Every structure is written in structure tokens, then in C-alpha cells.
Amino acid sequence: EPKQRGFRFRYECEGPSHGGLPGASSEKNRRTYPTVKISNYVGHARVEVQLVTHTDPLASTRTAWWAVHCTENGTCMVDVGPNDLTASFSNLGILHVTKKSASHDRRQPINTQHLRSTESSILKEAKELGKVMDLNIVRLKFTAYLQDSNGGFTRALKPVVSNAIYDSKSPNASNLKISRMDKTCGTVLGGDEIFLLCDKVQKDDIEIRFYEEDEGGWEAFGDFSPTDVHKQYAIVFKTPPYHSAEIERPVTVFLQLKRKKAGDSSDPKQFTLHPSVQGKPRPF
Amino acid sequence: EPKQRGFRFRYECEGPSHGGLPGASSEKNRRTYPTVKISNYVGHARVEVQLVTHTDPLASTRTAWWAVHCTENGTCMVDVGPNDLTASFSNLGILHVTKKSASHDRRQPINTQHLRSTESSILKEAKELGKVMDLNIVRLKFTAYLQDSNGGFTRALKPVVSNAIYDSKSPNASNLKISRMDKTCGTVLGGDEIFLLCDKVQKDDIEIRFYEEDEGGWEAFGDFSPTDVHKQYAIVFKTPPYHSAEIERPVTVFLQLKRKKAGDSSDPKQFTLHPSVQGKPRPF
DNA sequence: CAATGGGGAATCCCCATAG
């Protein structure tokens, strides 16, 4: 399985070799790659990868919105066997196809009379498509071919489809990250104003989640409006009140950025809640 | 004269009509436009505008990096006179020409044998040019033509060139602006950490200037490094010490963003310095 | 020096608001 997030799709103009798609369990020092294994078989086999859309994985590649670059000649397959039937793809790149070139790709009925209208209608179509199938999410589709009696790889097995891969440069799928906060503590009553610096977020699809780790889990959300999100890179918010104002000593909780729609979240940061100051009355 | 900053150059693809270049003294409600007046003359005249480069105003327009769009047909001139010889240009737009189309513009020796090499060499040339003459700065060049005895506008006067106009979308010429700070006061000793949210800045060409208004003017700079500039939209810095630690009551000073190279600055924000707390020793 | 990874510039697209 490939890693779902954190990999950046590239445009052709960016050149090859910006690193291959890592495997789901890939680590800094121990890199792994998307891998498939053919079970219950001994012999030679050929495994091919294709990119398919996020939503309709089994059917479509009808428009090649992306192209996989693994070998020089553009084909994406490896031969395996006869003993180890594990195919590992170590240099998969995912290429963005631009809207413009995408429209050229389609075979047009060249001889029809609409010369101008084609172009705009294609753009419109592309836009429609873009709405349904997010171009920034793809899956890998592996197809294995076993050798037939003539030695040709013709006996196709049922393809398997990977989990979804999100373009890390796409604003709705980039890695969420809190890089800095002006305070890391506040009072149990909430209402403390915090300046938080982060990687790119979308002002209408982000929330700041406070939580405690134990089961039963308390959670609450930072208080801010879209206008408090500054240029996608900073958020000014107020802390939520803790579930209980009656604490004797400081409590440490966590906060993280979280996308409302996709549900993915950033690494957490610690935040310390202090008891409300002696003599300062709670608001009621 | 045109306004120097705050006007955005547009690409052709953005369509016409995103507002015309305002005059230097243009206000929200009282719009003015770049205007020239022919002195010491009575009669009809024609005034033409052209865009010229920032650095070499009198000579060049040799490559039309920008195009002025004022009338439908692309010509940019107005006829004035016979009494009022003031020409006002109310709908000047400045078009960005993309690098790609810029290279097409040049008349190529089509029949030479370098088919591939031309393109890359043109790009290289464009890049070279870009280094010397900043494509995001232009000037207007007005040329007036008086009527000759046949009624033709042939008697050109000496052209006049406007001040420089900076593309407000260009990162090194955009409007500087402080939009929010997490504190607006600190101590006279300095060293207070401030989170400041701002419009786009360049981490290597920005400083935070504290100053007092009176002549003799104290000034000092916020302490931060390029890595403290977060994604061009926020700066975490430490306040500088005031010129005197011996103050009895709070002092209000100003701070502003300031570009090191161009020297332009943002509107100031107030900042209040409090006396060092009773009993807290000054560091020495 | 090429591979890897990432910041930000140049280009493009489209939305909100006031006439």
C-alpha cells in the first residue's frame, strides 16, 4: 500500500526524480515502497500498475489525468518470480496533467464544424469532471499477468486497487501542521486568545480540536471564525473551557488542527490548563 | 502622475476591466487618473501613452512586455484642445505578458536551423532581461503631437515620463500591511516576543521598525531571523529596548514593516512601552 | 554532481461586493 498523504504530485515541467511514492509504512531511514504479492502461485508473472480515479477505481482511466513514471520508456511493470512473487515499485511518480494538455489528449471528432466551441466545451467538461472526481486523489491499480503455455503474460488476474493517495500540494489534502503558538498554557475557564502559526489550511474547512487522551475522551474546539484565519497560515482563536473548572493542579491536554471534511488532523501539541486564579470569580 | 503602488497588473487571461490605473492623488471617493497637460499652447493636440521600462525610460519599449488597454481597438491616445489641453487617461490597464508569449513576440529568424534551441535560448534571454529590468516596474511615457498646417498630428513634443509604477501583486512591491499583533505593549527593556500577522513579505527583505515621531527620532528594529518569518505572512520577533530605561510612565511609540531594499513601509501601529516593573532589576 | 524535498514566484481562475 502507498502512503496516503504527504506525497506531492508533480507537473511534467518539474522534471523527473523528485522522489518516488513511498509505502504506507515508510520511515525516514527505512524506506519502503508500494508492493503487491501474488499468492498461491509459483512461476513467472508480470505485474503492471495503473493510476485510476479515487471514486470509480475499477472502471476508469479513460482520461489519463496522471501518468506514472517508473521506467525510462514509460511502461510501468515489473516481472517477478519464479519464487518470490513480491513486486515492489520503488520509483513511482505521479504526474499532474494540466487542464490544457488534458483537453488535447482527448481524441476529438476533428471534422466537426465547431472549431471554437470545442475548446471551451472541453474546458467546461473538465471542470464538471473535476467536481465529481477530485483530480488530486488517485489510487494505484495493480494487475498481475501469469504466463500462459507459450510463455506470454496473458492470463490476467483480478486487479487490486490501493487505498487513496492525496496530492500533498493540493490545498485540501496537504499535511496539517502546527508550527508555533504564542502561548502553550491558559486557564481552565477558556477564553484565552492564542495566535497559532500553521501550514496551509482552508479557512472554511479547519477546526482546532482540544482533547484528552483517556477513553471517555473530553474534546472541545477552539473558538474562531473564518476571518480569524490569516492568509491560510495563521489562526487567532480562543481556547474552549475545560470540562471541569474544579481542578486543583494544572492539567495537560492536547490540541490539533483537524479538517472538517476529510477528518484528517495534524500532530498534536501540548497545552496546559491552569486552575482559575484564587479569588477570581468564575463567570456564570 | 500615476499612483506608484497598490495597482495590480493583470494577465490577458484575466479579462479586461479590473479597474484603471489611478492617479497619485486618487482617493476612495474622489478618483483621479494619470493626467498630462500641454503648456503654452492653444489648439488641438493628440496625446499618446506608452509603457516603458523602469530603468531605461527614454529609450525602450522594444519588447512589449506590457500592453496598455485603454480603448477597444488597442490604441492609447486622446485628442485634446483647443482650449483645455489636459489629457486624462481614465482606463489604463497594465497587462503582464507571460514569458511564453513574450518569446513568441520576438520576430525570429524563422529559417535558421535551430528549431529546439531557439526556444530555450529565448527563455534564457528573457531571464537575463528579467534580471536587469524588473518586469514588475514600469513607467508611462506620454508623447504629445501638435497639429501641423495640414491638420495632421505630426509635430511631436518631447515625451514626458511618469514616476515608476509597481505591480502590487509582485512579491517585492506589494503593499506592506500589519493586520494583527498578539500584544500591543511591552516593557521599556525590550525582549518581549510578539506574533505579528501581515500581508505577504519576503523573509530576507523585511524589517520591523520601531520609532518615535519627534524629530531627533529614535528608531530601533525588531529582533528576528528569516526563519522567524512564517510562510511570508507572519513574523515572530522580539521588541527592541527603548533608548532610555528610565521612564516614569508609559510611552507610546510606533512600529511598521519596512522593506530593506525598496525602503517602503506599512502604515504604522501603536505600541506602548511600560516602565520596567518595580523591583525587577535591569539586566546589565 | 544528481536525487530528494520543499519554498515561493508567476500565472490563472473565480468569488464577493457595489453600482
Next chain:
DNA sequence: CAATGGGGAATCCCCCTAG
């Protein structure tokens, strides 16, 4: 509805660091 003004997405370019 078109003019105006502006935010941000899609595309592209290039620098840094570690091998």
C-alpha cells in the same frame, strides 16, 4: 447584469541539503 477589487488555486521554477 458588468465593473471593480481581491483571495486563493493551479502551475511552474528554482534553491537547499544530503548523499
